[in-house]
Amino acid sequence: MLSxxxxxxxxxxxxxxxxxxxxxxxxxxxxxxSQMSSIDFIGNMILGGIxxxxxxxxxxxxxxxxxxxxxxxxxxxxxKLDAFTSINLDLASFAVLLRMKNVFTIxxxxxxxxxxNGQLSxxxxxxxxxxxxxxENEQPVDDVLKQIGKDEKWLKSNLAKQGYKSFxxxxxxxxxxxxxxxxxxxxxx
Numbered sequence: 001m002l003s004x005x006x007x008x009x010x011x012x013x014x015x016x017x018x019x020x021x022x023x024x025x026x027x028x029x030x031x032x033x034s035q036m037s038s039i040d041f042i043g044n045m046i047l048g049g050i051x052x053x054x055x056x057x058x059x060x061x062x063x064x065x066x067x068x069x070x071x072x073x074x075x076x077x078x079x080k081l082d083a084f085t086s087i088n089l090d091l092a093s094f095a096v097l098l099r100m101k102n103v104f105t106i107x108x109x110x111x112x113x114x115x116x117n118g119q120l121s122x123x124x125x126x127x128x129x130x131x132x133x134x135x136e137n138e139q140p141v142d143d144v145l146k147q148i149g150k151d152e153k154w155l156k157s158n159l160a161k162q163g164y165k166s167f168x169x170x171x172x173x174x175x176x177x178x179x180x181x182x183x184x185x186x187x188x189x
Contacts, residue, residue: 010056017051068116069143074109077125087114098122131176138167138185148175155180 097120111123172183
């Protein structure tokens with residue numbers, strides 16, 4: 001059953017997609033169906049299908065759509081081939097990206113992540129793992145928790161050990177070297 005908030009999110013997505021479609025039609029100069037060729041009509045149907053997929057996909061948030069998510073290419077020294085195919089990256093190009101980070105063999109890499117800003121983050125074997133933000137603005141970051149093999153229940157219990165009964169009042173929680181580092185709201189200006 002959809003809640004009021006779910007309907008509000010769908011309505012917001014619908015509004016954004018409607019504005020995008022109107023802008024697309026204004027840019028292409030099409031104002032009515034009689035002016036559309038069959039190619040234009042097919043293009044609009046494809047655009048409508050994409051819009052529908054965006055609107056009704058509950059896992060796709062506006063933030064994820066605009067900013068994106070990190071893509072993990074290697075984890076625990078193993079290549080994740082589905083990540084390569086998801087962005088059409090071949091191993092030769094990946095090797096070039098590694099060399100740009102002064103890593104000259106794939107065997108030296110423990111973890112490789114393509115960040116949303118396009119930068120490649122590398123953790124070499126024997127190095128400490130990178131830190132990740134597992135809670136931001138009092139909300140757990142489920143995708144990140146899943147990537148590190150944890151869940152919201154684990155986060156709550158570990159924060160309770162540090163004296164935090166809930167996520168309320170927590171600006172940020174960072175996970176690094178198997179420890180949680182908490183930044184409460186009152187520590188942020």
